[in-house]
Amino acid sequence: MSDHRGLLEVVDLVKHFRTTGLFRTTASPVRAVDGVSFTIAQGETLGLVGESGCGKSTVGRTILRLEEPTGGSVQFEGHDIFSLTPSELRTLRRRMQIVFQDPYGSLNPRMRVGRAVAEGIEIHRLAPRAEIPERVGSLLAEVGLDPDAAERYPHEFSGGQRQRIGIARALAVEPVFLVCDEPVSSLDVSVQAQVVNLLAELQRARGLSLLFIAHDLAIVRQLAQRTLVMYLGRVVETAPTESLLATPRHPYTQALISAAPEPDPTVTRSRIVLGGEPPSPSAPPSGCAFHPRCFHPKKDTRCQRERPELRQVGDSAAACHHAE
Amino acid sequence: MTAPVLEVRDLRIAFPTRTGDFARPVDGVSFILHRGETLALVGESGCGKTLTSLALLRLVPAPGRIEPGSRLDFEGRDIMGLDADELRAIRGKDIAMVFQDPMSSLNPVFTAGAQIIETIKAHESESTKAARDRALGLLREVGISDPELRIDQYPHEMSGGMRQRVMIAMALATEPGVLIADEPTTALDVTVQAQILEILDRLREIRGLAVLLITHDLGIVANRADRVAVMYAGRIVEEASTRTLFEAPSHPYTQGLLESVPRLTGPVQSLKPIPGTVPDPARWPAGCRFHPRCPKVMARCRAEDPSRLALADGHHMACWLAEETAR
Numbered sequence: 001m002s003d004h005r006g007l008l009e010v011v012d013l014v015k016h017f018r019t020t021g022l023f024r025t026t027a028s029p030v031r032a033v034d035g036v037s038f039t040i041a042q043g044e045t046l047g048l049v050g051e052s053g054c055g056k057s058t059v060g061r062t063i064l065r066l067e068e069p070t071g072g073s074v075q076f077e078g079h080d081i082f083s084l085t086p087s088e089l090r091t092l093r094r095r096m097q098i099v100f101q102d103p104y105g106s107l108n109p110r111m112r113v114g115r116a117v118a119e120g121i122e123i124h125r126l127a128p129r130a131e132i133p134e135r136v137g138s139l140l141a142e143v144g145l146d147p148d149a150a151e152r153y154p155h156e157f158s159g160g161q162r163q164r165i166g167i168a169r170a171l172a173v174e175p176v177f178l179v180c181d182e183p184v185s186s187l188d189v190s191v192q193a194q195v196v197n198l199l200a201e202l203q204r205a206r207g208l209s210l211l212f213i214a215h216d217l218a219i220v221r222q223l224a225q226r227t228l229v230m231y232l233g234r235v236v237e238t239a240p241t242e243s244l245l246a247t248p249r250h251p252y253t254q255a256l257i258s259a260a261p262e263p264d265p266t267v268t269r270s271r272i273v274l275g276g277e278p279p280s281p282s283a284p285p286s287g288c289a290f291h292p293r294c295f296h297p298k299k300d301t302r303c304q305r306e307r308p309e310l311r312q313v314g315d316s317a318a319a320c321h322h323a324e
Numbered sequence: 325m326t327a328p329v330l331e332v333r334d335l336r337i338a339f340p341t342r343t344g345d346f347a348r349p350v351d352g353v354s355f356i357l358h359r360g361e362t363l364a365l366v367g368e369s370g371c372g373k374t375l376t377s378l379a380l381l382r383l384v385p386a387p388g389r390i391e392p393g394s395r396l397d398f399e400g401r402d403i404m405g406l407d408a409d410e411l412r413a414i415r416g417k418d419i420a421m422v423f424q425d426p427m428s429s430l431n432p433v434f435t436a437g438a439q440i441i442e443t444i445k446a447h448e449s450e451s452t453k454a455a456r457d458r459a460l461g462l463l464r465e466v467g468i469s470d471p472e473l474r475i476d477q478y479p480h481e482m483s484g485g486m487r488q489r490v491m492i493a494m495a496l497a498t499e500p501g502v503l504i505a506d507e508p509t510t511a512l513d514v515t516v517q518a519q520i521l522e523i524l525d526r527l528r529e530i531r532g533l534a535v536l537l538i539t540h541d542l543g544i545v546a547n548r549a550d551r552v553a554v555m556y557a558g559r560i561v562e563e564a565s566t567r568t569l570f571e572a573p574s575h576p577y578t579q580g581l582l583e584s585v586p587r588l589t590g591p592v593q594s595l596k597p598i599p600g601t602v603p604d605p606a607r608w609p610a611g612c613r614f615h616p617r618c619p620k621v622m623a624r625c626r627a628e629d630p631s632r633l634a635l636a637d638g639h640h641m642a643c644w645l646a647e648e649t650a651r
Contacts, residue, residue, distance in 0.1 A: 158602075189368065190602075193595035194599075197595055218587055218588045221592060245588055255515055256514060259515045260588055261543025261547070264546055265570050265571075273518045
């Protein structure tokens with residue numbers, strides 16, 4: 001059973017990227033993440049959704065300090081991640097791991113799968129040398145691969161199998177927290193379902209906490225108890241996943257759900273087709289960043305002037321002046 | 325039903341393999357596309373859907389080739405028998421294509437307008453001024469606001485969705501009868517995807533276009549296509565009206581696909597994946613190509629290749645179960 005003490009606490013996370021080009025010395029920074037806060041309890045899966053460029057992947061990378069933050073704080077098991085020394089960080093990295101979207105790009109093509117999975121165990125000295133092959137074998141079995149996979153190279157596997165290898169590698173160091181950054185988006189649907197089910201199973205069996213980053217709400221629904229919706233570097237809504245889907249409060253969440261293609265011709269949702277595209281995060285619109293595309297009947301000049309903060313509306317917290 | 329514009333019979337595409345043999349990534353595909361309808365060709369990566377669409381314009385990349393015996397008819401004309409000039413006249417003029425990645429199909433050093441105007445003038449003798457006016461009209465038709473501004477912009481100054489609109493405008497420039505859209509929204513965000521699909525739908529309706537929508541996403545098919553052909557391992561395994569396919573999917577592969585897609589409505593259920601992976605075109609399994617992954621496999625499936633059988637009017641599948649049902 002999960003206890004509700006926050007395992008991970010993110011407060012006001014900010015990550016800006018400086019863009020300097022050949023002919024540009026001073027440019028306004030890209031505000032990839034602009035004040036994001038959330039907590040994840042032990043054994044909980046939090047979904048993080050949004051469209052490309054909304055900053056969701058940067059959130060995942062920054063809380064693991066794969067990117068240096070611009071501001072804010074992250075507490076993990078009581079440690080302040082951003083003030084750790086490199087050696088303290090290395091120790092803690094064992095507890096928090098990441099699974100990437102591209103299983104091809106995250107495995108060394110010249111390293112046998114068994115070695116790739118064993119690497120973390122050796123670095124962190126988690127088992128005596130003699131026991132490592134056995135550990136690797138049971139990890140491969142846990143993610144649904146044959147034991148002989150250890151002797152093969154990544155190119156001998158399909159995309160879905162490679163993603164299983166990526167997961168085994170992350171689990172090898174016995175993390176309690178896993179960031180999954182679009183782990184199934186490059187897989188075919190029939191295989192995608194296998195990996196989603198595997199993650200759900202592992203989460204339950206190991207009591208893992210997950211930050212599950214995706215653009216596909218239907219997949220997030222399979223795994224996450226709570227979901228956070230981001231738009232242009234900020235959280236626009238957060239709620240228990242089922243409430244979010246049943247009664248989305250923020251107009252952007254409503255549009256996102258409405259646009260999600262459902263494989264059922266009898267489902268006739270009111271179709272909200274948003275105009276325009278997400279603006280650039282280096283020049284976000286004033287006030288509510290969503291206002292140029294917003295279709296809310298009560299949209300007014302306040303939306304252009306004043307940035308809405310998250311406030312409780314029913315089960316949700318929504319950053320909209322007019323959410324009800 | 326309206327007149328067929330495009331008829332594909334027994335299309336086979338062969339690629340030589342390193343062992344001196346041939347792989348057939350497309351192996352006996354047949355379908356008919358009618359005026360004013362959207363036919364979706366659905367399947368996972370490697371099923372042969374993109375090669376099929378390229379074959380319609382004889383654009384199969386070398387060393388692949390369309391095998392003799394394949395028939396491709398466009399409005400009664402045999403595409404296989406055309407010479408290079410005749411083929412060029414059809415490509416882009418009567419049958420237009422829109423690809424997944426508009427950035428790689430647009431020329432980065434020319435403005436959007438220049439590329440549309442060039443397309444118009446390549447097929448029709450029109451003055452530049454008249455062509456520019458038509459280009460503006462087309463940009464407006466595909467929902468680009470500020471066409472006067474956008475027409476003089478370069479592809480890199482535009483967002484992904486805007487570039488895809490320009491591609492569609494360019495495809496429409498010669499008033500084609502058939503539009504082949506190969507994963508036209510896969511690279512786009514869902515809110516933008518909805519806009520592009522809406523445009524394709526409107527064009528089909530207003531212009532009476534026949535649209536061949538190639539996609540891996542059953543979700544976008546459900547609300548946009550009139551008919552669906554499901555491809556697996558180089559063949560069409562089931563074809564039906566969209567409604568029928570989703571309400572009464574009959575081929576075990578179609579059923580498996582539908583059950584493995586997560587949904588936003590209804591109770592959350594754990595997904596039922598199809599075990600195993602898509603086979604390699606150089607080594608299609610014997611018998612029914614789906615048999616190693618099929619939950620309903622019978623002895624016969626391992627040895628004999630099922631032929632296409634009708635289940636009802638307009639509903640076909642290639643599966644031995646169809647014969648059981650018919651009995």
